[in-house]
Amino acid sequence: MKDHVLIIDDDKELCALLAQYLELQGFEVSSIHDGAEAVTHLQQQEYDTLVLDVMLPGMMGLDVLRKIRDFTDTPVLMLTARGEDTDRIVGLEMGADDYLPKPCNPRELAARLRAILRRSQLTDINESQTEVSVGSTTLNSANRTAIHRGVSLNLTSAEFNLLMILLKRAGKIVDKDTLSQEGLGRPLSAYDRSVDVHVSKIRRKLANAGGKELIVSVRGLGYQFAVDGGY
Structure with a gap:
């Protein structure tokens, strides 16, 4: 079964590009381009991991993260403007699992998502001491x-x-x-x-x-x- 990723970013061209690459890497990908819409959607639909842009119209990415952390612990990778350390630190403090600066390399994004998914597994089959x-x-x-x-x-x-x-x-x-x-x-x-x-x-x-x-x-x-x- 494919891991389902939701990309929350208002850049539709970027979403299409990332989705195309991630799907070739074996992921199932969906996209939403509005922060408030994403919050409502995530109250009804579950995903394996989320890719969330900090800069969103209407509701900023950090506000989206704050709201969804009230009802879901789905792993989140934040996309931040290059050099914006404050956004990265605040995102991690608010419950993001990782971050990448934009523009991001699709290959690195796929690698980071795999790492997030590996560590969010409920059971490590090689773990002798549970x-x-x-x-x-x-x-x-x-x-x-x-x-x-x-x-x-x-x-x-x-x-x-x-x-x-x-x-x-x-x-x-x-x-x-x-x-x-x-x-x-x-x-x-x-x-x-x-x-x-x-x-x-x-x-x-x-x-x-x-x-x-x-x-x-x-x-x-x-x-x-x-x-x-x-x-």
């Missing part, structure tokens, strides 16, 4: 649940993968290259703050569940899940 617990934090890769002190953390797929990596290496420093490669499915590129933004969100969710200071920043090296830290 549940990992450190202190009061428990992650289950079979049903993609994350619990701290009995409270659900409601992690995105990217956040879940990054926290799972840190938990499995609890007490050890994990460099950002490893986190990006294993958690986001791509090498860490220069000036890419995706890992930092996702980790920041995980920290806030842990803190809201009573788990403060569990993820420690090690300057110039990476992050560490504190075995005996937190509350």
Whole structure:
């Protein structure tokens, strides 16, 4: 069964171009060119992943993302204007799984979508340890649940993968290259703050569940899940 992608972008020519390439790569592709229409549509129709442009008429892409995150956790890849770091960071903080600057290379888009879909799989057939617990934090890769002190953390797929990596290496420093490669499915590129933004969100969710200071920043090296830290 083909993975169904919805492209939300007002550039109809670009949508047609991307759809043509993605369909050749084995995806099923649909397009919507209006933000408000996309929100209404997504309340009735499910997709495997979304490609969402930041710049949309009527309702901006970030507003679309904010609204759909109230009712769906479908993975979202944001298309941002080249050089607009603020849009990328805000998008990740609001629940986007990844981003690409426009104009984007269709081949890279396909690769990013495959990475997103891989990490959003409910079960990894090569995963021998489905549940990992450190202190009061428990992650289950079979049903993609994350619990701290009995409270659900409601992690995105990217956040879940990054926290799972840190938990499995609890007490050890994990460099950002490893986190990006294993958690986001791509090498860490220069000036890419995706890992930092996702980790920041995980920290806030842990803190809201009573788990403060569990993820420690090690300057110039990476992050560490504190075995005996937190509350």
